[in-house]
Amino acid sequence: MNLTLRVWRQSAPDARGSIVNYEANDISPDMSFLEMLDVVNERLTERGEIPIAFDHDCREGICGSCGVMINGAAHGPMRGTATCQLHMRSFTDGDTITVEPWRARAFPVIKDLCVDRSAFDRIIAAGGYVSANTGGARDANEILIPKENVDTAMDAAACIGCGACVAACPNASASLFTAAKITHLGLLPQGQPERYRRALRMVTRMDLESFGGCTLFGECQDACPKEISIDTIARMNRDYLKAVMIAKAEPDSTTA
Amino acid sequence: MVMAVTGIIMIGFVVGHVLGNLLVFRGPEKLNSYAAFLRGTGGALWLARLVLLASVIMHVVAAVQLTRLQRKARPIGYDRQEPQVSTLAARTIRWGGLLIFFFVILHILHFTTGTLHPTFNHTDVYANMISAFRVPWIAALYVVAMAALGLHLYHGMWSSVRTLGMNRASRDPLKRRAAALLAAVVWLGFTIIPVAILAGFPS
Ligand code: FES
Numbered sequence: 001m002n003l004t005l006r007v008w009r010q011s012a013p014d015a016r017g018s019i020v021n022y023e024a025n026d027i028s029p030d031m032s033f034l035e036m037l038d039v040v041n042e043r044l045t046e047r048g049e050i051p052i053a054f055d056h057d058c059r060e061g062i063c064g065s066c067g068v069m070i071n072g073a074a075h076g077p078m079r080g081t082a083t084c085q086l087h088m089r090s091f092t093d094g095d096t097i098t099v100e101p102w103r104a105r106a107f108p109v110i111k112d113l114c115v116d117r118s119a120f121d122r123i124i125a126a127g128g129y130v131s132a133n134t135g136g137a138r139d140a141n142e143i144l145i146p147k148e149n150v151d152t153a154m155d156a157a158a159c160i161g162c163g164a165c166v167a168a169c170p171n172a173s174a175s176l177f178t179a180a181k182i183t184h185l186g187l188l189p190q191g192q193p194e195r196y197r198r199a200l201r202m203v204t205r206m207d208l209e210s211f212g213g214c215t216l217f218g219e220c221q222d223a224c225p226k227e228i229s230i231d232t233i234a235r236m237n238r239d240y241l242k243a244v245m246i247a248k249a250e251p252d253s254t255t256a
Numbered sequence: 257m258v259m260a261v262t263g264i265i266m267i268g269f270v271v272g273h274v275l276g277n278l279l280v281f282r283g284p285e286k287l288n289s290y291a292a293f294l295r296g297t298g299g300a301l302w303l304a305r306l307v308l309l310a311s312v313i314m315h316v317v318a319a320v321q322l323t324r325l326q327r328k329a330r331p332i333g334y335d336r337q338e339p340q341v342s343t344l345a346a347r348t349i350r351w352g353g354l355l356i357f358f359f360v361i362l363h364i365l366h367f368t369t370g371t372l373h374p375t376f377n378h379t380d381v382y383a384n385m386i387s388a389f390r391v392p393w394i395a396a397l398y399v400v401a402m403a404a405l406g407l408h409l410y411h412g413m414w415s416s417v418r419t420l421g422m423n424r425a426s427r428d429p430l431k432r433r434a435a436a437l438l439a440a441v442v443w444l445g446f447t448i449i450p451v452a453i454l455a456g457f458p459s
Contacts, residue, residue: 006335008335019335069334069336069337071336071338072334072336072337072338073338073340098335098336100334100335100336103330103332103333103334104329104330105328105329105330105331106329152425168340170326170339170342170347171322171325171326171329172326172329172330173329210328210329211329212322212325212326212328212329212330213321213322213325213326214419215322215346215349215415216346216411216414216415216418216419217339217342217346217347218341218342218343218346218429218430219339219340219341219342221341221429221430222340222341223340229425229429230418230429230430231423231425231426231429233418234417234418234419234421234422234423234425235421235425236421237257237418237419237420237421238420238421238422239421240421241257241420241421
């Protein structure tokens with residue numbers, strides 16, 4: 001198939017970028033979107049031009065590195081898939097495809113389609129962990145957890161931190177990401193001791209990064225390659241509100 | 257959160273308001289005596305007005321803050337962005353809110369103080385309503401404003417509950433039956449009055 005690509009090119013973080021058109025001819029419908037970009041890049045290199053920079057690693061939808069805006073939708077038109085899992089058969093011969101980086105102040109462009117997502121790392125560092133002396137491996141199923149909690153926690157834990165939620169959100173809010181982490185850890189027994197402290201710290205960190213506020217458009221849930229539910233956002237808000245009340249009642253419990 | 261709490265307070269008021277208004281269909285005595293009862297509560301009425309005024313102010317401040325955050329959070333927009341699932345209601349929440357804001361000011365000058373009402377009589381709410389809505393453009397203005405209110409509530413009600421974390425988890429989290437029902441009741445309740453009066457009620 002023959003396609004026209006409109007790709008955002010930007011040589012450096014503070015350079016001015018623009019959309020550049022490329023012809024992508026003889027593309028196999030069986031290629032993934034990233035393989036298609038590889039082919040385009042090979043040809044660019046042969047012509048002595050600078051290839052398009054894009055993030056990728058596992059190419060099987062588990063690492064969260066890849067992710068671009070494809071025709072105005074985060075990770076492209078397929079639901080529940082990352083950009084690396086999107087195949088060219090989702091497009092038709094002759095299509096024009098617009099490819100842009102995630103757009104958010106908290107995700108500055110490094111080059112072309114690569115953005116700096118370390119704001120997510122700082123949210124995790126603020127509380128997205130469980131403090132435990134692990135010791136030797138425990139037996140499986142030693143701690144009993146209600147099935148419903150396991151399922152909800154597992155669904156939230158599927159988050160790969162790709163940033164599509166921020167990219168798709170009209171507010172550029174990081175609520176779905178933060179909520180997924182809070183839900184995942186807050187539902188498991190190991191996450192209980194730090195549950196409210198965690199919610200307070202992670203939400204505070206999220207607000208400090210330059211993300212927007214959540215007004216529940218719902219776009220994040222649709223963009224998420226792991227189909228994480230916006231119900232997690234309600235859970236985050238609930239835990240956060242409780243945490244604020246606890247912090248008021250006993251100032252020390254949240255700073256310890 | 258301020259947005260959600262003040263929103264819910266105002267939803268409470270709007271529901272009361274629509275139910276009160278519907279008394280118009282039970283005749284002048286019912287409606288006017290209800291209005292007299294409200295006025296008779298004196299202090300309570302002013303307290304309610306004060307709470308509502310404070311809610312409006314906080315609601316607007318929160319809206320301005322959120323809008324500014326949004327502008328700051330995405331300084332460079334997309335060349336192409338296609339909304340996938342967000343509702344019209346969600347996308348018009350700000351413009352709709354602005355519209356409702358100006359409508360409320362007009363509405364207070366119209367039916368509360370009577371400033372904009374040519375034949376206003378403080379004790380005869382019924383006659384005020386009938387004479388106002390016999391004028392087609394006034395009825396039309398109210399109908400349009402109520403459509404905006406309905407949409408605003410449709411998204412506002414649903415999202416407020418989630419902002420406060422009060423919902424139960426659902427298989428299809430984008431469904432919003434309760435909010436739709438509430439918005440529809442408020443919208444229909446308010447809309448049916450000018451439409452009926454314009455159409456010749458009471459005959
Ligand atoms: S490259 Fe790892 S998720 Fe796409």
